[in-house]
Amino acid sequence: HLPILAYKGYNKSGFGITLLTSQSLVLANPETPPSSDIHPMYQKAQQELPKNYFAVYAITDRIARANNLDKKPWRIVVTSNYVVNAYASDTNLLTFEAGLMDQLEGNASALACAIAHEMGHHVKQHLGYGPAKQQQAKLEEIENAEREKLIAEQDAATQAALGVGVAAGAAQVGNQVGGQAGGIIGAIGLLIGGAAQQNAQNIEEIKAKIEQEAEQRYNQRLMEISHSYELEADELGYKYSVKAGFDPNGCVEVMELLGRMPGAQLKNMTHPVPEMRSEKIKALMAKYPPETLKAEGKTILNGKRTPLKYETFSYQIEDGGTRSGLRILPITGSTTDDLQNYLQ
Known part of the structure; x- marks a missing residue:
């Protein structure tokens, strides 16, 4: 599928979890005072985190707090792959490819x-509901x-039985009538019976066509499910x-970027075309005015x-490789932090 802002990896064969092999993320140990060109609350993170990780951390933190999404941990992986893509996978894991980071610089x-x-x-549990809807x-x-x-088989059997009966009856009538008229009646009976038998013989072709049409309907439904999820996430x-205070036009600008990608305007199994998504975002701006959302946030x-x-995380994946990145802790902090409220 087009690598456009996806939950990994919904396609015809279902969902999958991408295995990421990367070096462990190591936090810097700043020896110099934090920079003063950013809000004091983020200066420590700016000094400790690599540039790309800091940007994603600060944004994710602000979105989580402004939308009350800070009661669960979020995990971030920034890859070195130059692919214009970002996707959701695993449990609360957000992956951002280097290509997307570069193009949105x-x-x-x-x-x-x-x-x-x-x-x-x-939040909408698309990775959980998606496979269920697909199945x-x-x-x-x-x-x-x-x-x-089954209906086609029954119809063919019925038509065959009727055809044989009509053929036999017409032959009998033809014999009784005799002459040219009787011959015509008998020939009509043979044609009817032969057509019915031929229809029965073609039942396998009919069944194959039914299966082909069912496959087409299934693929169409998969596309509709995936498109609805993408628009909901949009x-x-x-x-x-x-609500986190960012410019609403940022969403339109993402779609403009994706629209410049090769093949982006072609009908796709997993994503609506960016132009249509952009129009829907503009409609959202009218339905949910930015000023109102920003005030709420x-x-x-x-x-x-x-x-x-x-904190950083790194662990071995069952199928091989290592997954590492940054874990953004919930508002309660780590489990040890939360325990302090109970172990007094």
């Missing part, structure tokens, strides 16, 4: 919309196809990023003036 609002989009996939669609189409094949991406952020803590 200098546009924090666009990056925020991309991040919020992927967070939306997790349901598959079973329903199989049942429909089997039902249609809506949340807009709402979440704007500002009120929430004023009550949460401390950024979320973070």
